[in-house]
Amino acid sequence: xxxxxxxxxxxxxxxxxxxGRGTGSGHGKTSGRGHKGAGSRSGASTHAAYEGxxxxxxxxxxRLKGEARGRHTVARPVNYAPVNISDLEGVSGDTIGPxxxxxxxxxxxxxxxxxxxxxxxxxxxxxxxxxxxxxxxKGKIEAGGGSVEVLER
Numbered sequence: 001x002x003x004x005x006x007x008x009x010x011x012x013x014x015x016x017x018x019x020g021r022g023t024g025s026g027h028g029k030t031s032g033r034g035h036k037g038a039g040s041r042s043g044a045s046t047h048a049a050y051e052g053x054x055x056x057x058x059x060x061x062x063r064l065k066g067e068a069r070g071r072h073t074v075a076r077p078v079n080y081a082p083v084n085i086s087d088l089e090g091v092s093g094d095t096i097g098p099x100x101x102x103x104x105x106x107x108x109x110x111x112x113x114x115x116x117x118x119x120x121x122x123x124x125x126x127x128x129x130x131x132x133x134x135x136x137x138k139g140k141i142e143a144g145g146g147s148v149e150v151l152e153r
Contacts, residue, residue, distance in 0.1 A: 078153070080132055081111035085140055086120020088128065097129035098151070113153060122146070 019031035030040065038044040049056045083106050088096055091104045098114045101107040107114055116128055118136025125145030131153055133141075138148050 078113065080113045080115035081107045082115055082117050083107060083130070084117050084119040085122050085137055088116075088122055088126065089120075093126075095127045095129065098131075116141075 017027060017032070018025065019027040022028045033040040038046075049058060051057070083101055087106050091100055091106070093100060098107065098111075101114060102109055102111075113131040115132040116130045116134065116137045118134045118138075118140055122140060122144050126141070127147045127149060128141055129149040129151055131151050133148055133150065141148055
């Protein structure tokens, strides 16, 4: 079997509708377009909101003014770069801050805010400086003899 031998299954394909070829074809005279109106004209099409003459949805709904229309400010979520306590073991020094975490490759250079999370254990007393701490992370650092310093955003 070759590609040029392949043909579609019998009855699965149909010839195209040849309109405007006389009354005997079944698609003569108006060629399936009905009588008069925009649908019978060439180049006629309706816009996306057209509902066949019915009052369209955007006109049925009331207009919103002011605050309800979207002129209010939305508080954007704060994106922190997460760092686990277990990752702090690999960072040398008694004080660990965002700069030290960037140098160690734990935080991307573009990341502005750092949050310390409580997954893992820390075996030494360190001062950790970050923009946010989870409760478990704060507890584990202080339990290990270290201290926590919250930086301003």
